[in-house]
Amino acid sequence: MRNLTGLLFAGGLGFMLLSIAINLDFGTPTMLIGGAIQSKALQETGATNIVTSVVLGYRGIDTLGELSILFAAAASAGLILGRRHTTAGTQTAGGFVLRHGGSMLFPLLMTIGFYIIFHGHLSPGGGFQGGVILAAAFFLPLLARPGAQLHHGTLSLIEGFAGASFVLIGLIALQQGKAFLQPMLIQDTLGVLLSAGTLPLLYLAVGLKVGAELASLLSHLAQTESDV
Amino acid sequence: MIPDLTLELILYSTALGLVSIGLAGLVLSRHSFRRVLALVIAEAGANLMLVLAGYRWDAVAPIVTTLGKQPQMVDPVPQAMVLTAIVIGVGIQALAVSILIRIHQRYHTLDRNEMAELMDAEIAATAGTARDVSQESPLGERPIPPITGSAVQARGGRS
Numbered sequence: 001m002r003n004l005t006g007l008l009f010a011g012g013l014g015f016m017l018l019s020i021a022i023n024l025d026f027g028t029p030t031m032l033i034g035g036a037i038q039s040k041a042l043q044e045t046g047a048t049n050i051v052t053s054v055v056l057g058y059r060g061i062d063t064l065g066e067l068s069i070l071f072a073a074a075a076s077a078g079l080i081l082g083r084r085h086t087t088a089g090t091q092t093a094g095g096f097v098l099r100h101g102g103s104m105l106f107p108l109l110m111t112i113g114f115y116i117i118f119h120g121h122l123s124p125g126g127g128f129q130g131g132v133i134l135a136a137a138f139f140l141p142l143l144a145r146p147g148a149q150l151h152h153g154t155l156s157l158i159e160g161f162a163g164a165s166f167v168l169i170g171l172i173a174l175q176q177g178k179a180f181l182q183p184m185l186i187q188d189t190l191g192v193l194l195s196a197g198t199l200p201l202l203y204l205a206v207g208l209k210v211g212a213e214l215a216s217l218l219s220h221l222a223q224t225e226s227d228v
Numbered sequence: 229m230i231p232d233l234t235l236e237l238i239l240y241s242t243a244l245g246l247v248s249i250g251l252a253g254l255v256l257s258r259h260s261f262r263r264v265l266a267l268v269i270a271e272a273g274a275n276l277m278l279v280l281a282g283y284r285w286d287a288v289a290p291i292v293t294t295l296g297k298q299p300q301m302v303d304p305v306p307q308a309m310v311l312t313a314i315v316i317g318v319g320i321q322a323l324a325v326s327i328l329i330r331i332h333q334r335y336h337t338l339d340r341n342e343m344a345e346l347m348d349a350e351i352a353a354t355a356g357t358a359r360d361v362s363q364e365s366p367l368g369e370r371p372i373p374p375i376t377g378s379a380v381q382a383r384g385g386r387s
Contacts, residue, residue: 006255014248018241021277026236027285034282034303041304042292050290050301054308066312073319077326123291128315210315217322224329 045183046195047121055126056202057183060170067163067209074213081220094144102144109137117207118200127203131210138215142222150219155212162209169198169205239280246273260331260338264324271317275310282306 037058038050045053055063094102113133120126138150173182183197250270257263282303290304332338335346352359 003256007252009255010248010252013251014244017244017247021240021244022237024281026240026280027283029282029284029303031282031303031305034305037304038290038298038301048292050292050304051307051311054304055311059305059308062309063312066316069316070319073316073323077323080323080326080330124289126311128311132315132318214318214322217319221322221326221329224326 045199046197047183047199049121049123049126051124052121052126052199052203053183056199056206060202061180063206064166064170067166067206070210070213071159071163074217077217078220081224093146098144102140105140106137109133109140113137113207113211117204120203120207121195121199127206128210131207132214134207134211135214135218138211139218139222142219146222149223150215152216152219155216159209159212159216162205162207162212166202166205166209169202173198240277243273243276243280246270246276249273258340260328260340260343261325263340264321264328267324268317268321271313275313275317278306278310278313 037054041047041050041053041057045057047053047057093099113130113136115130116125116133117127117130120130142150170180174180183199247270250266250268250273253266253269254263257266282305284300284302287300287302290301290307292298328338331343335343337343337346349359
């Protein structure tokens with residue numbers, strides 16, 4: 001009975017949403033903001049990836065709020081799993097292939113992570129995606145060697161520095177009489193690495209913050225003792 | 229009336245189907261980790277729906293490749309919102325999983341009903357009160373014995 005009502009609820013809700021959605025105009029968005037941003041983004045921010053100029057330029061405060069949500073999640077997960085646990089005795093070490101494969105992948109993952117962060121204003125990618133890859137690079141050795149430790153002090157130092165510099169870049173823009181987080185500095189040449197003003201710097205801060213946060217989160221999860 | 233099977237119907241029903249599957253999992257499943265996974269599926273559907281809202285038939289990805297006359301581009305705003313929503317989703321999932329780890333360490337079960345039962349018992353034991361039983365539950369075998377004053381007090385009533 002309970003299963004039947006649950007299924008009826010989910011199916012009915014899906015049907016209702018579908019019958020609403022099917023009446024929307026598909027393929028011709030009615031929102032005007034997208035078109036307005038597209039026509040101005042190149043001149044105003046100088047970033048060829050318009051999603052980046054939306055994330056960091058037009059909706060920069062949103063991104064700041066999102067970073068604080070991520071920080072809150074990571075901090076509370078650390079609080080919940082807080083007590084020092086070590087899995088050194090409970091998990092068997094990885095084999096030869098796993099350990100050396102992890103060591104070999106580490107520099108490659110670092111390279112591609114930073115590549116994606118630095119080219120976030122030119123091509124698909126950016127701080128969030130690159131940050132996740134950086135976190136994976138630091139988490140991989142932990143999987144291969146269960147006894148290894150990430151230095152949480154360093155991670156929180158990187159995280160705090162990145163978050164503070166994100167806010168600081170925004171405040172400098174305010175101090176120069178512009179809006180908070182408004183892009184500054186050189187914007188002239190379109191499509192080169194050093195363009196789009198402060199957007200690459202902001203994305204670097206986002207990438208470091210996301211990477212450090214996810215790495216510390218994952219290592220907290222991995223180091224929690226499984227005393228089943 | 230059955231509408232034609234157009235691309236738009238397929239895309240919308242995929243996104244909303246994911247949301248429905250996730251909600252059904254949330255309602256039907258009793259295992260807490262499966263409920264977290266159901267939430268992840270529902271979130272994927274919602275993100276797909278958001279991206280679909282900015283789609284244009286005659287447009288390319290919002291990345292400028294040529295100077296001068298620009299081709300039509302899809303709406304970048306929903307894409308930026310989904311980008312942030314995905315990362316927030318990862319944070320929420322990690323938080324949920326860490327809570328589940330702690331619960332499992334404490335109660336050695338992730339079944340919702342067993343969990344609630346054990347938590348109830350522990351709260352009652354810590355507070356030093358009787359288990360929270362329903363006021364309507366029968367006192368014992370019929371014929372019902374006369375209620376003593378202490379039994380009434382234990383059930384939260386005044387003697």
